[in-house]
Amino acid sequence: MERLTATYLIGSDAAGIAGRAQALAIEQSVECPLEAIHDPRIRDDIVARVASIEPAGPERYRVAVEIAVETTGYETAQLINMVFGNCSLWENVQLVDIDLPPDLLAIFPGPRHGIAGIRALLDAPRRPLTSAAMKPQGMTVDQLAAMCRTFALAGVDIVKDDHGIADQVYSPFAQRVPACQAAIAEATAATGKPAFYAPHLIGTPGVLRERAHVARDAGVRVVLVAPMLLGLPAFRDLVDEFPEFVYLAHPAFGGAARIAPALLFGTIFRLLGADAPIFVNYGGRFAYSRDECGALAAAARAPWGAVRPALPVPAGGMRLDRVPELLDYYGPDTMLLIGGNLLLAQGGALLARAREFVAAVESWAAART
């Protein structure tokens, strides 16, 4: 029987870890006492197995559990259920890695565009990419369209809705999307440089589908989604139904500590089709460490069977003056996303400030070639 491996960090003392690991293996497979299993086939083929237990710090262990692939039914939602359904309810357990055998991996097409597709769309084969977020929510459609035009005129590659912008009365989706698309078109006609507007798609599956059609009809090529808010299976369905979109994946509702950020945002979002996972950068207003961010970017880009590499997008409390430092750390296959820090410039000064951002990225790239 083929197995996948799920790896957990478990808090425990040395005396308790073997029992806790075994209990987790049972919880994540048959979920009943072994004495209640009377069929040897189920004991041998279905019960998950503890493959290894290694120390990982004080009162902390790294535990690898082998789970029968058959139990996943080769389905997205059930795979998540098998690796982190019930044990997400345990204290002191974090899911940190999954390793899928080839025939299970093969059910996931992953990003349809990935790094290469995004670079082709933007006609930017090598340099780091730029993104700006339109904020704050509460702005009218006209105000948003004007901001969108300004960012595109400044040379920003992707101008995205803030993830708080949905379908509110002050900027309804059906009006905002064509208006921002028109603003981008006007700007790119002036600059001769490609730029894309990424509207935020959010809603129940039925609403999502309606909005995706509106966006597609308006000529949108890049969208923003928050897979954990939509539900991972709903995200999967959306990508399958609208593979022509480039998906920027926002971490909202992703929790801080229950699934390792590198695994959730780097690996799992990518697996389900995220072309460019957005994540909170170190040294900003979130508590992620530099190493965690580096691991996340590496997970997004790592060779992985036929799954295309995804483009890491650090964000969250980014500042213009950090552009060279961040590019030195993340390298050129990166899109920097700056939101509020650009907006400190008022009115006409916004264009100049966004140009500084673009120029800082270009000069970093020029110095490297």
Place this chain on the structure above:
Amino acid sequence: MERLTATYLIGSDAAGIAGRAQALAIEQSVECPLEAIHDPRIRDDIVARVASIEPAGPERYRVAVEIAVETTGYETAQLINMVFGNCSLWENVQLVDIDLPPDLLAIFPGPRHGIAGIRALLDAPRRPLTSAAMKPQGMTVDQLAAMCRTFALAGVDIVKDDHGIADQVYSPFAQRVPACQAAIAEATAATGKPAFYAPHLIGTPGVLRERAHVARDAGVRVVLVAPMLLGLPAFRDLVDEFPEFVYLAHPAFGGAARIAPALLFGTIFRLLGADAPIFVNYGGRFAYSRDECGALAAAARAPWGAVRPALPVPAGGMRLDRVPELLDYYGPDTMLLIGGNLLLAQGGALLARAREFVAAVESWAAART
């Protein structure tokens, strides 16, 4: 401008809490520095406000934040985004309560059946209700159908799939559901007592819909779902599209600590249509406290505008010998769910053991009237 109130437990020292609370209010509304907001309407109407900060233990504060209702767009996914999108990524922040004004609450039909509907279906107006889980996964359709028949013959009210049972090769959904329905029908014909089989619906939204149709066509009235695995918005769509089902809501993938269990499983699941939230009971194999479980049951049943009360279903490491203690604690508007503990009885002994469970509940009820 109308506002909802979201309440958080935030870890902080006394000197830092005011700043942290204000930062959270900004994160959950405009997500940019206040200096970047040049429109007074947005500052007044859209920026969230800290309403109160109260000590809640050592280095811990209870912070109420008022969020403009308009920002939710009156939508399920966006409501979750506004109350716990980005700040789910913060360390030491737990969402513990939401208070929705009437016009926002009105967009949520809540449970379509609730406690009264479940009692009517089971013809059990007053007594506590019983449920048993079929485990372990890996059993064949014939084995599951036999177990289903046994539990129903014993008088168990609702016989549910283990939440690990999906659509695996050893018990395909399309074969399992009619087989278990037939087994239940046979048993209820023999006992004259109503009983229902609850299959587990899991999948992407498209798969869910297909399976819901299969279940409905087979005459299923009660289903098991795990809303956090499906995604809360996808769960909402499912309930709206198939309101005839009674929804048992499983906590899988719900995390332990980021949203208070009473709020997530008691309040939010109910709000989105769960008729009977399943939760992990105190003193079992999960770390929930007795008080947390009591708060969860209270949240599920509390009067709440036009939203029907939902039936609390404690589960997870339950034991037969605890029936009287648990009913004393939870009271009669409760469904006890016992899984693995019943299955310790092998073969023919399972019927007797399930009967003991039913008899224990009945004798508790008889002693009270």
